[in-house]
Amino acid sequence: MSNDNPLHIAVIGSGGAAMAAALKAAERGARVTLIERDTIGGTCVNVGCVPSKIMIRAAHVAHLRKESTFDGGVSAKPPLVDRERLLQQQQARVQELREAKYERILRDHSAITVLNGEARFADANSLTVKLTEGGEQTVRFDRAFIGTGARPAVPPITGLAKTPYLTSTSALALDTLPERLIVIGAGFVALELAQAFARLGSEVTVLARSRLLSGEDPAIGEQMEIAFQREGIEVVNQAQTSRVEYTDDEFKVDIKVGTLRADQLLVATGRAPNTESLNLEGVGVETMRGAIQVDEYLQTTVPGIYAAGDCTDQPEFVYVAAAGGSRAAINMTGGEATLDLSAMPSVMFTDPQVATVGLTEAEAFKQGINADTRCLALENVPRALVNFDTGGFIKMVAESDSGRLLGVQAVAGEAGELIQTAVMALRSGMAVQEIGNELFPYLTMVEGLKLCAQTFTKDVRQLSCCAG
Template sequence: MKMQGMGDNGAGLHIAVIGSGGAAMAAALKAVERGARVTLIERGTIGGTCVNIGCVPSKIMIRAAHIAHLRRQSPFDGGIAASSPAILRDQLLAQQQNRVDELRHAKYEGILQGTPAITVLRGEARFSGEHSLKVQLHEGGERGITFDRCFIATGASPAIAAIPGLADTPYWTSTQALASDQLPQRLVVIGSSVVAVELAQAFARFGCQVTILARHRLLFSEDPAIGEAITDAFRQEGIRVLEHCQAREVRYAEAEFLLDTTEGEIRCDQLLVATGRTPNSGNLALECAGVGVDARGGIVIDAQMRTQATHIYAAGDCTDQPQFVYVAAAAGTRAAINMTGGDARLDLTCMPAVVFTDPQVATVGYSEAQAQELGIKTDSRTLSLENVPRALANFDLRGFIKLVADADTGRLIGVQAVAPEAGELIQSAALAIRAQMTVQDLADQLFPYLTMVEGLKLAAQTFSKDVTQLSCCAG
């Protein structure tokens, strides 16, 4: 991961930063560290998507739903009496929002207030020239800004499917779903990717009757075995998953949604549309600065996060980068280095990703299909969780761990895992890939017994051994 020019090379530069989320904050702080003066412009809530309406509130909600599920049902019900929990959604929501407010103040507002070299403007920014912005201030009036460099980090918003009648109904996006103090009796979720599956399971575990309409299959961009495992887990919990199903029309009457779908008519009390996110680039007047976008509105950038206007940079969800806040923050830091005379690149070849369903989905590197599309001959093994001692001790065998290796060299090039707490093991896999370890190297490592991450070692051992014939913690 190339990062050069780490000195103080931004002295005298004025950098405008549009946005205040993960990418924007990382860029602003790194630019100040390197001697620049920053004007940060935010049109909405300080902190962007992740802390306010994305990662943080959704994971709090998912965790609360997981606790509710375990009180209602667990593998140990034979010895621990189960009970049906009372879900006080308004109180859970208050707890969730309090933690969001705490983190926003500690990690965003407080830091900005304590950094004199960053001036914060609250308002809507748009380009008025190659080196200038106009900001429509929330307090009234307009302010012009000139800059030496500019960094765009305006994020993305929920994409709305073009379904006839949908716009005339009070449907939810993820934003409304996370902020609602009501739990619908019947919920339909349109979508099959990360946000759709995470929220669908959370609402089901709070007691809602949930139906998912998947245009293809769940998590269709991943290895097919991942979608199959999550679909099986969902159906076991009573979630109705309709694959290869689309809504043709939506109506709303007498507090009820009526969906005409390829599987017939479906009625529900609330509809959640989770069909992806669209870059927030349309109101910036990018053409005034010579900044180009792709077909979906994503700002086009190069390996250094530079746009077609060489003094203007961008990163995060408003570009074509993977939509993860840790990618955005890393890209923001590197963009700031480049804006102030350095040379930094972002290497995403070992980017880990987690879907916070239960079981979780965790991936890094190439899937078999991706590797083969690149002409890499692969060798792979899939370990069922019945061979992982931690899973046996948990009485929870849902999922698998799959390792993908380069057949010619034996090097590990990809890992896909579906398992409870799979997110806690994937970084070890990422480090193994980064270190160019072979599967035999991985098999020879010491892993603590009765941990889920030990499944990586066991999966690596299957390339040369029958792990069913090994003792519990055989090395």
């Protein structure tokens, strides 16, 4: 397309994937119409990553003021928590980031037009937009990008729909702290919020359908259960919730071992793609359980229509969504870019944190790879020792013959900070022997990667503090 008649791309959504797609497409000379039916910015900045990490950080501070590993020498006192004021601080930062990183950028970008309304495919080259202010508008496009994200999923538990249960969205907006909270779910979101509420003062019970973090290496869930029990968070494994009732301002939750009661019930059992109102089936875009199927170039089953982020079958992380949106835009404007998820990090912001990348031992075995593993307890990591906080581990998976790193799983206070080093090592094809020979700064948690790598060939307990 010439500059006089630029490629027109319709972008549905305004979250991480959609914004990345819109900005990259405009950068590459396209004219963009961005359509948003709700709040600009999508999940991450408004009701996901940003507010949750603010709440988690506040809870961490509250916890340290009440209890720490240095209480023998530093006095501790349970803090007074004003949830209403914390919420005001949280939402002020959310609004600030939404304005700076989304609204202002869109408002000032000459190549991007924003339409407020709900989009629906009329055919493979046009959308019908039901405008928020009333009326409809037809948007014809050369290419379309779907970045509509996802919402909290609601499990089919008898009675649940008739109760005022919380989702992650509404839980983050609570201006009071429940005295008793039950959390149904055992994944990242469930455990992050469970610990945050517990540290701010709620009595918390977590109901896991099987066990904590059942999709991860079993050692991770076991370590997190120990950490939760130490903080007084009750964990009920193999808890199949059969019924929920709400009477007299109290939730009653039936599980196999009996009935549990609480002031609030948080349901955090996954997310559902926001795709049902798009008429995808009508234009031939294939989905599976609502998730849009995309190829390695982020194209759907309909040529010219692309998608990325939580509305697709990709991993539900905002950095994956943004990377997918950017690459989709390159492909929509004549390029050829793929999204390589072979070294994708994941982080759970509990305390200790959980961070992983690459293959677990079980996944390597399933793929027919002959692998060796080593698991280093944090009591062997100097940073953890001087923190007096040795609950956790770093585990490495390596190819037996070559020593090539295949994966890392870590449970540690700063696991989220060390995992990117593992990502780069994995991406570079490094062997554990090479990692063990690298220079790592002493008294950092990331030094644990070096020590874990060294355990493939030596007993690190016999080394001096900073032996190379």
